[in-house]
Amino acid sequence: MTLTLPSAPKIGMVSLGCPKALVDSERILTKLRSDGYSLSSDYEEADVVLVNTCGFLDSAKEESLAAIGEAIAENGRVIVTGCMGNEAEVIRNRFPEVLAITGPHQYESVVGAVHVAAPMPPSAYLNLVPESGLKLTPRHYSYLKISEGCNHRCSFCIIPSIRGDLVSRRPDAILREAEKLVAAGTRELLVISQDTSAYGVDLRHATWPWKGGEVRAHMTDLARELGTLGAWIRLHYVYPYPHVDQVIPLMAEGLVTPYLDIPFQHAAPSVLKAMKRPANEAKVLERIHRWREICPDIAIRSSFVVGFPGETEADFDYLLQWLEEAQLDRVGAFRFEPVTGAAANSLPGVVPEEVKEERYARLMETTARISAAKLQAKVGRQIDVIIDVADGEGGASGRSKADAPEIDGEVHLRDAADAKQGDILRVLVEDADEHDLFGVPVG
Incomplete structure (x- = not known):
């Protein structure tokens, strides 16, 4: 007798915003797949489309609204979730036909909305999902979210009003998830949160059996525990609290990837005060120098805001001088953009758009020059590279330990016919430009 299985509804997903939102999307899809739903890579075949929105900046909100509009035009059956879900009225006014709207990390609500919009036919044969969950990233790297929310009240940010105060996951739960990911083929774990350095504060740094x-x-x-799993451990969104110093020896020992993503945002004391961020920039420089003494290969990336209200030419020159001293490996920059609901919007001293553009260009020119010099110094050295893409004909590209996916540089390889995605190869660096390295596998 032939058993005919019912067709499972197909779910499409559009995931916008930061890696934390991407993890939310993975968790939603994992739950839906475990419930038996199939996944669709296009609008046409999907029975319902989920749009995981970003609401951090007004430009991000417009991108989210555009994505919702496209999904409605292409499919018609749309459920909205994510950070912009907190502005349901705005979404409803623009798109009254949206089936349901939920806020950030409201997994049960969005899954429940899918069950209503596209009911699952009962079948014991459809509830299949890998133990590690479903991923939107390649098999060889995974984002590992350790907490939600943030206790800071930076004047330019509305994340706490969207995602709430810090809520840390239990360490044993994080480590179990990490073990499953590594067992499933993950070779690089990217630790993310809104404030990684504050992890566990709300738990009073309690201990759990492990x-x-x-x-x-x-x-x-x-x-330290993640470092025993055998994968690259990359730390993102690290605020430079004093205890960060304790992580640097772990990098020197090889337990943790020598990479820190620290959102400095600015250096001028008056601007940092207006931003409601720590203003001990001189002490930070001392610590950066000390970190490099302990772990010479440490790569530090950061992001900065130019044109913040009240930023003077002297403030901006101070930032440029600070960057010359800090010699950061990777730098991103943003022109200040008012965000609805942010306290910074009411600050005096609005910087004209043309001044923002001019300062942005100068900052990027400075950091590109620093990056080019630091990368040129690696020519002739051998480094480890994790392969992201291999064409099977000798060409491949990947990343060094100094490069996070999507945001940093790449290492482009020749004569790498045997390279496969996820391989970690020893590479001789032959050349460099402002952002990328070029090399050949050795050994």
Whole structure:
């Protein structure tokens, strides 16, 4: 007798915003797949489309609204979730035909909305999902979210009003997820949160049983345990609290990838004060120098805002001088953009758009020059490279330990016919430009 299985509804997903939102999308899809739903890579075949929105900047909101509009035009059956879900009235006014709207990390609500919009036919044969969950990233790297929310009240940011205060996950739960990801083929774990350095503060850094011992809910302890799993461990969104110093020896020992993503945002004391951020920039420079003494290969990336209200030419020159001293490896910059609901909108001293553009160009020119010099210094060295793309004909590209996916540079390889996605190769660096390295596998 032939068993005919019912067709499972197909779910499409449009995921916008930061890696934290991407993890939310993965969790939603994992739950839906475990419930038996199929996934669709295009609008046409999907029974319902989920749009995971970003609401951090007004430009991001417009991008989210555009994505919702496209999904409605192409499919017609749309559920909205994510950060902009907190502005349901705005979405409803623009798109009254949206089936449901939920806020950020409201997994149960969005899954429930899918069940209503596209009911699953009962079948014991449809509820299949990999133990590691479904991923929107390549198999060889995974984002590992350790907390939600943030306790900071930066004047330019509305994340706490969207995602709430810090809520840390239990360390044993994080480590179990990490183990599953590594067992499923992950070779690089990218640790993310809104404030990685604050991990465990809300848990009072309590301990939980783990592997016959205990693990503390603290960034340093978590990083040390993750480092035993055999994958690259990359730390993102690290605020330079004093205890970050304790992580640097773990990098020197090889337990943690020598890479720190620190959102400095600015350097001028008056601007940092207006931003409601720590203003001990001189001490930070001292610590950066000390970190490099302990771990010479450490790569530090950061992002900066130009044209913040009240930023003077002297403030901006101070930032440029600070960058010359700090010699950061990777730098991103943003022109200040008012965000609805942010306290910074009411600050005096609005910087004209043309001045923002001019300062942005100068900052990027400065950081590109620094990056080019630092990369040129790697020519002739051998480094480890994780392969992201291989064409099977000798060409391949990947990343060094100094490069996070999507935001940093790449290493482009020749004579790499045997390279496969996820391989970690020893590479001789032959050339460099402002952002990327070029090399050939050795050994």
